Amino acid sequence: MLSGHAFSKVIRAHIISFTAIICKNINEYKQFRKVIEDFLVEWPDRSPFTEDCESDNNIQKLTILFTEKLSHLENNGPTAKLWVQYFKLVLIALQFIEAERLEIAFTEY
Secondary structure: OOOOOHHHHHHHHHHHHHHHHHHHOOOHHHHHHHHHHHOOOOOOOOOOOOHHHHHHHHHHHHHHHHHHHHHHHHOOOOOHHHHHHHHHHHHHHHHHHHHOOOOOOOOOO
C-alpha cells in the first residue's frame, strides 16, 4: 500500500499519462485550442472541478468528441482497448480524489 509522498508521485505519473492520452487524441481539434488554454489559465490558482467542466459548453462539446474518439480507438485492437481501459481507470481514481477533496460521501457517486 502506498502512502504519503510515494502515493503522490504515483498519482502524478498517472495524471501525466492521462494527460498525454488526451493531448494525443484531441490534437486534431484545433478549433478548441484557445478554449482549452483559456479554461486552464486558472489552474495555478485553483484546479478545475467536474462542475467547472460541466458548466462550459465548449468543454462539453470537446468531451463528447473525445468520448467518441475513445470509443473508436477501443475498436482498434487489444492494445488500444487496454489504453482506453487504463484511461477510464485513471479517470475513476481522479474522481475519487476529487470527491475526497470536496468531502462528498462516496455513496453519491
